[in-house]
Amino acid sequence: MKILAYISLVLMISLGSIFNCNAKNSKNSKFYELQEFTSLCIQNNLDVELVKSDFYGVEQMNNLSEAIVKLEVKESKLRVFVDTDKMLNKRIKVKVYLPTIFSLNIDDGAEVHSKDTFVFGHVVICLSNASKVKMHIQAKKMEAYISNSSYLSLKGSCDKQLIYSENSSKYQASNFKSNHTEIHASNSTKANIFSEKTIIGDISTRSNVNVKGTPVVAKVEQVSHGQLFIRN
Incomplete structure (x- = not known):
């Protein structure tokens, strides 16, 4: 599934919520394919592995029942962060797939x-x-x-x-x-x-x-x- 990132809009995605039916899911993870981004911002209680690939995407590794990890796509910048109102005591594992970054x-x-x-x-x-x-x-x-x-x-x-x-x-x-x-x-x-x-x-x-x-x-x-x- 491709998420279009328009220059004038901010697209907010709650992992594990509104895109559940279209995401490429496995038993313990959820994957979201994205358009190209050149800047990556990671915040809060996240453990992020960067994976070199020929595509752009985010995979949530923890099978969480609540939507606590969010993506914000604006222009060519991807921001991955945790909903602070639902912060867990443990680190949340996420994989980010990308060829390169600036x-x-x-x-x-x-x-x-x-x-x-x-x-x-x-x-x-x-x-x-x-x-x-x-x-x-x-x-x-x-x-x-x-x-x-x-x-x-x-x-x-x-x-x-x-x-x-x-x-x-x-x-x-x-x-x-x-x-x-x-x-x-x-x-x-x-x-x-x-x-x-x-x-x-x-x-x-x-x-x-x-x-x-x-x-x-x-x-x-x-x-x-x-x-x-x-x-x-």
Whole structure:
């Protein structure tokens, strides 16, 4: 079933409710095929697996009797979130099927992970409010904005990476090989990165950044007990 996403309209879908009769259901899951989206927003108490495919869709893995997971499709953006009035104590598992994506926005403690390797030209990853992302990617350019005790773990490679991390967040990327890195870390951020050619930026307010590799150019300002360590 295809859900048309008109530019001027917002389509609200309650999984497990109004589309039950047309969804591709199995015993323990419900699947909804979608049109192309280029931006993905995940919120609330969700455990989301990204699955690389040649189509776009969402599969709810928990066979829930109440409609608590919702989709909001607007223009080219897909938002997946939980109806807060029906929030459960356990995480709700969802699979999102997609070939690629241009931006990921993960918020409110959601967790996103994937077993697949995604290939990007330029991708932007935003995490806030204790959210977590673990992915294997290959990209020409990767931007990450990590805040409020969030955690981003990447493996793979990119040519350029731009990192803004703050407020007790963590960036684990010692197995994410980058040629050029720009990093801005503040307020007790911890980061482990791999940069081969250049690294620039600033480290401040009790933040620690460990760099794997031998960057030729290293211009990083360290203030207010911020520290940068380059380890071969």
